Structures are given as structure tokens and as C-alpha cells.
Amino acid sequence: MRSSTDRRGWADAARDTAHLVAFRARTVRRPAGTVIGAVVALALTAGFALGPALVNLSALDSPALDRALATLQGNLGGAFVGILLLAVSSSMGSGGGRELLSRSEAAIHPISPVTEHLGALLLAPLNLAWLVQTWGLLAVTALVTALERLPGAQLVVLAWVLAATAAGQALGWTAEGVRRTTHGVVVVRVVAGAVVLVVAGLHLAGALGPLVRALPTTWVAQTGQTSQWPVAVAVLLVIFLAAVALGARPAAWALGLPPREELRVQSGVHEARPAPEPRWGSPDRALLHRLDRGSVWRSVGMRRGLVVLGLGPGLVALVAGLEWSSVMLLPGLTASGAALLFGVNAWCLDGKGMVWRETLPVSARDVFDVRALVVAECTAAVSGATVVLALLRNGLPPLVVGASVLSCWAVVLVQVLAIVMTWSIRSPYSVDLSSPRATPAPHAAMAGYAGKLSLVTTLTGMFFTGLASLPWVWVPPLLALPFVAWSGWRLVRARRRWLAPAERARVVLTVAAV
């Protein structure tokens, strides 16, 4: 017998989605902050869409700048492809897409797969990589488009972002459906690996650039800068609507299958290992460290997210041929992305076990230090992979550039760590991260976190990019010191707050939801 949810139409699904959004909106802790965050995001979007066009670059009369602009213009179609790849990898990484209500909360409600699909589409923009890449595309388009053509070109960009997001969502649901079949996990891994190998092979053969330029995205990008832009917008909106409609089918298929990978991990067997006996440091810390690391790597969502973040931006840098000056922004962004997987609510790794953890006779200092170390490990590993892949692409940089990259990397790591450990203690949340669709904090908070982290790390990256053009190699490390000292002080302050018993109890009880 078919259930009533199967017969629900799109109108019902849209209405249910609105109910869920309203429910989530009512549970926002700081409504005023959310409104301010949304206004800032919109203002930034407008700023990126219009700001670069207002700069009169021709007045600078720089051949190098002209060459850079010509390169950007030539690669605009490739940047459009990048948005699509991001949409696909994001939805694949998050098990089809984010959820408006967690699985356990949603279990008692008749929520149809179409509603889940629409919810995931609505939540897709609340993603650091999505925001950064969209802003980047808007900014590049503004830089290379004549002022009188700018509105049309930017509308094409927005229509493309919508179409790519919907198409990515549909592909993400499809991948999730395959993943949930017998041997599906292996199939998805093999296909993803093959795609990466093919792309790498094409790049090495020198065929990737021409192939990307031959894709229809180049037509979209070029048409946007002509009087024909309404045609492009119309085509893209049709694609968007078709992708939204078609995406519901793989969503229903995927959500109707048991989540094999999660179930396998949840019933995973890990044979007993002897207690660690470190050469230096305390055995207590080593044991806590092992437990915390296990909590990260035994989570499907976190493991998948760390791999995607570690390899994705680095491969883009490798394939797109990003120079060191552009690469400087990536470690901060990838470290922020890794922190957004769980670091922004670092104590949620323990879930309801937080109360039991707190009854263990171990000093609160050790608990804080180990948790901060695990967050730092993840951010360092992910951003380090990006730096290494950029090194493969560009070779060893000049000394001053190398010093700037390393200084920038160290600064953003400490910055991100200090910020997220402060948030973890100031605003803990009770969440269940067993599903890759779950987020470590409510969506509004996640959007704010993503915005703040990307802003801070991007500005830092831009600052060190500027330092890389100076002739003095000692300047970047010297100027990194005040950054590190400031963030170090913030980290110490967060630790001090954790050490206060009443504050710690508040965090523990909130995370464990008791």
C-alpha cells in the first residue's frame, strides 16, 4: 500500500518545507543576530557583484594587470564549471544534502522525500565553499565586464548558480542512492577516483584547458556579457526548474534505502588495543587523544568532509594552475571548512556521552588541550594537503613568498582554532552527528560561523599576499607574531572559561541535552 506521503504533490511539499523553515526560525537563539548576519551576507554579495566594477583598472595602465584580466576573462567559463563541481561534491559529501530537521527529530513527522529535497536545496547556500565561490564568481564577472553590461552578466551568474546548485543536488541524491545499494560505497569511490584520474590525465596531456573552454559554460559566460543575456538567463532558469523537479526522484530513491555506510559504521567493530604509552606527554592525554580522534574518523560525515576538503581545493589549485598569490587564500578557507565539520561545536563529538566524560577523574585542562589538539590536527591536515598540492603545481616558491605562505598558514591555523574553541564554549549545541547530513550547529549559526571564518581568514590571506610582494623575507614571520599572539590570547581565554566549573557544567549539560 502506498503511503499518503507518496501521493503528496509539490504544493504540499513546498508548504511542509515552509512549516519546517518557520519551525527552525522560531528556535533560533539570537534572532537579531541572524537578521544582521543575513543583511551582512546580502551586502557582501552586492559588494562583490558591484564593487570590482567601480575600480578603474585601465587608469593604472599596467600590462601585467591587463594580462591577468585577460586570463580571468578566458577562464570565466571554467569558473562556472567550478560552481557546478562544488555543488556536486557538497551534496555528495553531505549524503545528498543538509536536513532541516535531524533524523531523530524528523522521525515522528510525515516528511516526504520531496520536502527533504526542497529543504536540502534551501540549505545549500549555507555552506562556506558555496558562499566563497559564488562571491568569487560575482567579483570576477564584475572585474571583466563592461559597466553597462554588468546587470545582465550578474543575473546570468545568479541564474547559473541556481541551476548548478539544483543540478548538483540531483547528482548528489543519485550518488547517495547508489551509495546505499549493495557495494554502492565501493562503486561511488571507484567512480569518484576514476573521475579524478581522468581529470588529472587530461591536465597532464594539456587537454583539460581546451576541453573546459569547449563546454557550454563558456557560451553562458560570454552571452552574459552581451545583449543576449536574457536568453542565457531563460535557458538557465529552465534548467534550474527541470533539475529541481528531476532531483526529487533520486531523493525519493535514496531516502527509501537504508543508509548502509552509516549503519556499517554504527555497528563497526574495533578490536581492543593496548593503552598508549607515549614517549613524552601523559598517558591520560594520549588515551583521551585516541578517543577524540576516533570520534572524528569513525563519523561518516566528518571523514568524508575532511577528505573532500583536503583534496578538493588542492586539486582545483593543481588543475586550474593557481599561482602562489592565489593559493595564499586557500589554507585559511580549507582550515575554516574543516573547523565547520565539528570544531565550531567541538564538544559535540561526545554527544550525550559528555556527562560520562565529565565524571572521569582527569583534569579539565587535559580535556580542553586534547580537544583543541584534535581540532588543530584536522584543520592543519586539510590545509596542509592544499599547500602540498599547490607546491606540486608551482614548485618551490621564492623565499619571501614561501615565508609568507608559511606565516599565513600558521596564523590562520591559530586564528581558526582560537575562534572555534571560543564559540564551542560560548554557544554549545546538542547535536547528533551520526548522519552525514547533520551539522554541528543550527543552520543559521552555521551560516554566521562560515561567514565570520571566511572573512577573517580571507582578509588574513590577502594581507600576507601583499607581504609576499615585499623584498624582505623577515617581514611576514615578524608580522605574523602579533596575529598569533592575539589568537593565542583568545585561546587561553577560552581555556580559562572552560576551567571554571560552572561554565563547564553549562557546556556539558547543553551538549548532552540533560
Add this chain to the structure above:
Amino acid sequence: MTPTPAVVVRDLHVRFGDVEAVSGVDLVAASGRATALLGRNGAGKSTTMKVLAGVVPPTAGEVTVAGIDAASDALGVKRVVGYCPDVGGLVPRATPWEHLQLSARLRRMDHWEERGRDLLERFELGDVAHRVVGGFSHGMSRRLSVVLAALHEPAVLLLDEPFDGVDPLGVEATLEVVADARARGACVLLSTHLRDLALEACGDAVVLRGGNRVAAMDAADLTGEAYRALLD
């Protein structure tokens, strides 16, 4: 001879922001005895247990656990207490054996493995000792929480709703753990809504209402009518 008090609580107050979860509880529990903490939802039982476990600091009042002041030495309290929290209490992506290993090592226990294995078998968790607990049923999680509380043979055993969702075999095993603890001279505090099981496990009973203690008596004297009257 009067048994030595292992838990002494005088005029305990616990506030969470504007909410006063516990308002003036007095409680004395002796070594070698099991005391039932009874009361309706929100009576302050679980919060009192968390203070005794060193998880929540008292806002005001005096709390001594095995001679240790809970306000000034929470770490010391944690060393002597075994605590089964009312909800959850397990790290979702760790195995039972990893939970036991961590608990034992942090309490400097040598040769804990045999006792750990024995407890897991008694609670019928031996087969899943190396499986992550995220996939456990509610009853399995509760049973493992009792095992973790009992592993190090604590001087004070705090069991908060240990029978909640547990099958009869698990209930029996929990009652055995309580009896063992009493036999070796430990103080047991057991919080539950199930009066019959409380009476079976405990010799003393304390009833809380609205964050206050309203009665302390021999468990045998706590008839159904008397208990009902104390709750209203």
C-alpha cells in the same frame, strides 16, 4: 553502631540561570547502605546526582562525598564515585571496551580487564564489547552505563534511573551490582521512578519534591499510599 555517612548534603542549592533546580536539599547516605532517591519529574533528583558526581558545581550549600568537598575538589570526587547518568552517558563512536579502558586507566586500575569482561558478560554485553555504541539500543546503553559506574568498585555508587528501558535480565544484573556494592561497604544512591524496584534494591528512601527533601525513611515504610501522598 551507626554506619559512617559517605554522602552528606546540607542545604544544597543549584541554579541554572533563573531556574532553581535544587533548593535546599539535605541528604545523608551511609556506607554499606543503599538509599533510594524518589520523586516526580523535575524534583531535583538528577541534578543532585550530578552534583554528587562532580559534574555540576553546587551554587550554595555543603556537599561532601566520601569525605571530599564537591565544591572545592571535583576531581577528587570523580575518583571515588561511580556514576550512571540518567540519559545517554556514552561517547557515540567509541566501543564499550574503549569506554572501560579509558575509565580504568584514568583511575590507575591495574588488571581491570578481567573485571571488565566479567561485568560485560553479566550484563550480556560481551558479544558487543568491540562494537561502537552509536548503534546500541536504549536498554543496552543503560546497561553499559551501569557497568561503567561499577567497574572501579567505587566508594560511592550513583545510579540515576538505571532500570529505565532495561529488560528483566538487565534489572537483575543491576540489582546484583547494588548488592555487591553494599556488601563491600560502598554507599549506593539510586534514583528511580519505580518504587517497587527501589524498595527491592534499597534499605533507605529519600523523597524529593520541587527541589526539596520532603521525607527520609526506611524503604520498607514507604508504602504506595505514603509515596503517593508525598508526591502531591
